[in-house]
Amino acid sequence: MKRTTIKDxxxxxxxxxxxxxxxxxxxxxxKEETKELIIKTAKELGYRxxxxxxKLIQQRSYNIGIIVPEFVxxxxxxxxxxxxxxxxxxxxxxxxxxSNDSSETELKNLETLxxxxxxxxxxxxxxxxxxxxxxxxxxxxxxxxxxxxxVADKLDACKVVFDDFKWAxxxxxxxxxxxxxxxxxxxGPKHMRLSLNRIMGFEKAHRKHRRDVGKIIPCGFSMEEGxxxxxQMIENNQxxxxxxxxxxxxxxxxxxxxxEYGYNIPKDVAIVGFxxxxxxxxxxxxLTTVEQPTKDIGITAAxxxxxxxxxxxxFVPQTIVLNGRLNVRExxxxx
Amino acid sequence: MKRTTIKDxxxxxxxxxxxxxxxxxxxxxxKEETKELIIKTAKELGYRxxxxxxKLIQQRSYNIGIIVPEFVxxxxxxxxxxxxxxxxxxxxxxxxxxSNDSSETELKNLETLxxxxxxxxxxxxxxxxxxxxxxxxxxxxxxxxxxxxxVADKLDACKVVFDDFKWAxxxxxxxxxxxxxxxxxxxGPKHMRLSLNRIMGFEKAHRKHRRDVGKIIPCGFSMEEGxxxxxQMIENNQxxxxxxxxxxxxxxxxxxxxxEYGYNIPKDVAIVGFxxxxxxxxxxxxLTTVEQPTKDIGITAAxxxxxxxxxxxxFVPQTIVLNGRLNVRExxxxx
DNA sequence: CTGTTAGCGCATTCAT
DNA sequence: ATGAATGCGCTAACAG
Numbered sequence: 001m002k003r004t005t006i007k008d009x010x011x012x013x014x015x016x017x018x019x020x021x022x023x024x025x026x027x028x029x030x031k032e033e034t035k036e037l038i039i040k041t042a043k044e045l046g047y048r049x050x051x052x053x054x055k056l057i058q059q060r061s062y063n064i065g066i067i068v069p070e071f072v073x074x075x076x077x078x079x080x081x082x083x084x085x086x087x088x089x090x091x092x093x094x095x096x097x098x099s100n101d102s103s104e105t106e107l108k109n110l111e112t113l114x115x116x117x118x119x120x121x122x123x124x125x126x127x128x129x130x131x132x133x134x135x136x137x138x139x140x141x142x143x144x145x146x147x148x149x150x151v152a153d154k155l156d157a158c159k160v161v162f163d164d165f166k167w168a169x170x171x172x173x174x175x176x177x178x179x180x181x182x183x184x185x186x187x188g189p190k191h192m193r194l195s196l197n198r199i200m201g202f203e204k205a206h207r208k209h210r211r212d213v214g215k216i217i218p219c220g221f222s223m224e225e226g227x228x229x230x231x232q233m234i235e236n237n238q239x240x241x242x243x244x245x246x247x248x249x250x251x252x253x254x255x256x257x258x259x260e261y262g263y264n265i266p267k268d269v270a271i272v273g274f275x276x277x278x279x280x281x282x283x284x285x286x287l288t289t290v291e292q293p294t295k296d297i298g299i300t301a302a303x304x305x306x307x308x309x310x311x312x313x314x315f316v317p318q319t320i321v322l323n324g325r326l327n328v329r330e331x332x333x334x335x
Numbered sequence: 336m337k338r339t340t341i342k343d344x345x346x347x348x349x350x351x352x353x354x355x356x357x358x359x360x361x362x363x364x365x366k367e368e369t370k371e372l373i374i375k376t377a378k379e380l381g382y383r384x385x386x387x388x389x390k391l392i393q394q395r396s397y398n399i400g401i402i403v404p405e406f407v408x409x410x411x412x413x414x415x416x417x418x419x420x421x422x423x424x425x426x427x428x429x430x431x432x433x434s435n436d437s438s439e440t441e442l443k444n445l446e447t448l449x450x451x452x453x454x455x456x457x458x459x460x461x462x463x464x465x466x467x468x469x470x471x472x473x474x475x476x477x478x479x480x481x482x483x484x485x486v487a488d489k490l491d492a493c494k495v496v497f498d499d500f501k502w503a504x505x506x507x508x509x510x511x512x513x514x515x516x517x518x519x520x521x522x523g524p525k526h527m528r529l530s531l532n533r534i535m536g537f538e539k540a541h542r543k544h545r546r547d548v549g550k551i552i553p554c555g556f557s558m559e560e561g562x563x564x565x566x567q568m569i570e571n572n573q574x575x576x577x578x579x580x581x582x583x584x585x586x587x588x589x590x591x592x593x594x595e596y597g598y599n600i601p602k603d604v605a606i607v608g609f610x611x612x613x614x615x616x617x618x619x620x621x622l623t624t625v626e627q628p629t630k631d632i633g634i635t636a637a638x639x640x641x642x643x644x645x646x647x648x649x650f651v652p653q654t655i656v657l658n659g660r661l662n663v664r665e666x667x668x669x670x
Numbered sequence: 671c672t673g674t675t676a677g678c679g680c681a682t683t684c685a686t
Numbered sequence: 687a688t689g690a691a692t693g694c695g696c697t698a699a700c701a702g
Contacts, residue, residue: 005695016673021697029671051451052390053695057678061387063428071416072613077406081433093398093451096431098416116386116428223617256619278407279614282558284591340679351689356681364687388679391694 004047013041024049064092064305065113066122067106069099069150073221073249074278075294076124079148082298083122090306092119103130110134120144120305127191128152144308144315146301150192158308159319160301164194167290167324168201171244171272174288176209178332180242180270186219186229186254188246195246198274202244219246226253234261242270242332248277248289255283255331270332285330293322339382348376359384399427399640400448401457402441404434404485408556408584409613410629411459414483417633418457425641427454438465445469455479455640462526463487479643479650481636485527493643494654495636499529502625502659503536506579506607509623509661511544513668515577515605521554521564521589523581530581533609537579554581561588569596577605577667583612583624590618590666605667620665628657 010017015034022030023038055061064087068076076098084094095116097109103126110131113121121138123145125131132152139145139157148160175183185202188195199216206213215238219229226245230253233239239258245251251273258269265271265285273280273289280287300320308315345352350369357365358373390396399422403411411433419429430451432444438461445466448456456473458480460466467487474480474492483495510518520537523530534551541548550573554564561580568574569592580586586608590600598604600620608615608624615622635655643650 003695007695017695018674018697019672022672025697031671034671048450050391050695052387052396053678054697055387055678056385056391056680056695057697059678071412072409074407077412081406084432088447093430095428097419112423115383252617256617259619282587282591283618284594338679342679352680353682353690354688357688360681366687369687385679388694389681391679391696392681394694 003050004042004045005050006047009038009042009045009047012045013038060119061117062092063095063113063116063118064120064122065095065097065109065116065118067097067099067109067113068124069101069106069126071098073247073275075149075275075292078294079298079301082295083302084298086299086302087306099126101126103127107131107134120146120309122146122148122301122305124149125152126150128154128193129191142312144305144312146305146308148297148301150194153193157317158304159317160297160304161319161321162194162292162297163321163323164197165201165204167326168198168244168274169205170201170326171274171288171290172202172205173208174326174328175242175244175270175272175332176205176211178242178270178334181211182240183214183242183244184233184240185214185216186226186243186245186250187216188219188221188250190218198246214240219250221247221250223249223253223256226250226255227257228253230254230257234258239263239269241268242266242272244272245274247275248273248280248287251287251289251331252279252283255287266331266334270334272332276327280327280329288329288332289327291325291327293324296322338385339377339380340385341382344373344377344380344382347380348373395454396452397427398430398448398451398453399455399457400430400432400444400451400453402432402434402444402448403459404436404441404461406433408582408610410484410610410627413629414633414636417630418637419633421634421637421641434461436461438462442466442469455481455644457481457483457636457640459484460487461485463489463528464526477647479640479647481640481643483632483636485529488528492652493639494652495632495639496654496656497529497627497632498656498658499532500536500539502661503533503579503609504540505536505661506609506623506625507537507540508543509663510577510579510605510607510667511540511546513577513605516546517575518549518577518579519568519575520549520551521561521578521580521585522551523554523556523585525553533581549575554585556582556585558584558588558591561585561590562592563588565589565592569593574598574604576603577601577607579607580609582610583608583615583622586622586624586666587614587618590622601666601669605669607667611662615662615664623664623667624662626660626662628659631657 006017006020009020020038023035066080087094099106106126135155146158151159203213217229219225251271255265255271263269273287276289276291280289341352341355344355355373358370401415422429434441441461470490481493486494538548552564554560586606590606593604608622611624611626615624
């Protein structure tokens with residue numbers, strides 16, 4: 001069963017292939033009448049333009065690569081699915097790769113995507129310093145790239161970021177306003193800009209309310225790391241009144257340990273997470289957390305990329321900062 | 336910065352393009368010496384064969400489509416990532432689509448993928464009866480398809496499935512052996528083969544141990560549904576001694592409600608989930624659950640597809656049944 | 671408004 | 687063992 005080609009349609013109607021082509025790319029002059037006839041006949045014959053041939057002649061792959069660190073948290077799948085919707089609508093094909101939290105894998109992914117001739121990239125970096133030369137090269141070659149979530153200051157490119165500073169500030173202030181004196185911040189890796197921004201928000205909230213800034217403990221984004229941090233606090237007899245965690249998984253890991261040791265959440269220890277996860281509403285107590293606009297992030301990144309793709313060359317890199325929401329739940333509220 | 340083409344390499348070495356082509360597809364006679372020289376020079380020039388041109392001439396897209404119902408549970412991302420690894424290794428490009436639990440979306444995804452001329456498909460169905468005609472058509476046209484997880488009996492195709500019967504049996508038997516008398520099964524949707532298989536396993540375990548088969552309550556795969564079912568049992572004063580749930584989310588939803596109402600897990604109600612999730616180890620109490628071999632599923636599906644791709648035509652559809660593991664944890668063990 | 675022509679980059683058949 | 691020629695399906699420049 002051979003695929004119907006443009007020739008079959010042309011032959012059938014005794015027109016030239018270019019006329020058929022015009023009908024399908026309605027940008028050249030073509031009589032409305034013939035155009036409709038062609039479209040109609042094409043449909044009857046089951047003709048669909050061969051995207052591969054089109055790509056070859058147009059010298060564009062219509063492939064977009066997306067690279068993310070992991071798929072463990074729902075954050076990245078959520079962002080990706082939204083971005084994909086937008087891109088597919090515009091006729092792009094989306095290739096998704098995850099780097100498994102390894103910069104080497106990230107580089108390999110990058111190369112796989114380049115081999116597949118992607119026209120553009122949407123990337124969340126593993127580490128802001130690794131592979132940076134490679135990205136610079138690509139950027140210099142005018143490869144459209146939009147970074148999001150984990151971005152590198154050193155890269156002059158389009159970025160879609162969350163206002164980590166502001167929302168860390170709000171989350172911290174929320175804890176302060178609830179009357180918690182002694183707040184510990186379980187911070188994400190310090191090599192990430194977003195960790196630093198959140199730390200700054202954490203500090204600012206303290207300053208605003210004239211408190212001493214609470215302890216900042218480097219942690220990570222996994223339940224294990226959250227649990228480990230909690231265990232350490234307990235062992236060291238340094239359990240604070242409240243904890244603000246790098247993300248929900250980390251918060252939940254810590255929460256679990258505290259509960260195991262008989263601490264009541266939030267009476268003994270209040271907890272706030274970050275980046276609303278699917279679990280936040282479902283654990284006990286339900287978790288107060290900052291919700292990131294995953295949909296918006298995906299859509300915005302995709303749109304920025306499309307803009308670049310369409311105005312290749314004359315395009316000014318811009319950074320778009322998105323807003324979030326604090327979902328206050330049981331884990332941080334004592335009545 | 337134009338991409339180096341096969342011509343550039345040929346010109347540089349004063350050989351013909353066909354010789355270069357041969358060097359890169361080492362299947363024709365070519366002197367080892369010239370071949371090496373060509374490969375070496377090609378690398379120097381930064382030449383990489385244009386996959387699009389290759390696809391056009393070979394009449395293959397090297398695109399593989401993967402369609403899954405959702406990305407909420409970690410199950411599908413896990414399977415996909417493994418399948419993708421295998422496929423990319425073989426030079427395929429993977430297009431991932433999720434159906435959002437809607438058969439219409441599934442159909443749209445299917446068409447998007449077909450537009451992109453996928454050479455093959457890996458699919459987990461939304462409903463076993465929907466879109467079945469479409470799949471039959473594709474299968475009749477010799478489109479290589481591998482179904483997994485949610486498959487349709489009516490489709491004569493390659494399938495990779497989990498032994499739901501056996502592992503539901505083991506899970507149930509585990510509860511029986513722990514001494515729980517009265518076991519309720521929160522079943523997944525009855526239109527799914529896998530739900531029925533699990534029910535059969537549930538029943539068989541009861542028969543083997545000469546018990547009356549416990550109640551089977553149709554539920555679903557979400558936390559909400561699990562919670563709802565639990566609430567209903569409590570209201571109706573029909574709380575069983577043990578619950579076997581359709582999946583971990585469902586189990587956790589139910590667990591939460593029971594805990595809220597002061598039930599102790601596992602003393603008052605024991606709970607077993609299905610399809611090991613990231614949460615199982617991290618909630619309290621930790622959840623006993625059946626682990627599915629997600630990696631194997633992904634790898635097997637990919638390999639089956641590759642086999643079909645390579646032996647197109649003379650290929651006998653086969654069903655591969657994979658084994659799992661019961662991870663016994665606190666939620667089902669009373670000491 | 672439409673047809674003719676060329677060619678995107680490559681694999682492959684047919685010569686040699 | 688290698689080169690020349692052909693064409694995959696399509697778009698676009700050029701003619702008319």
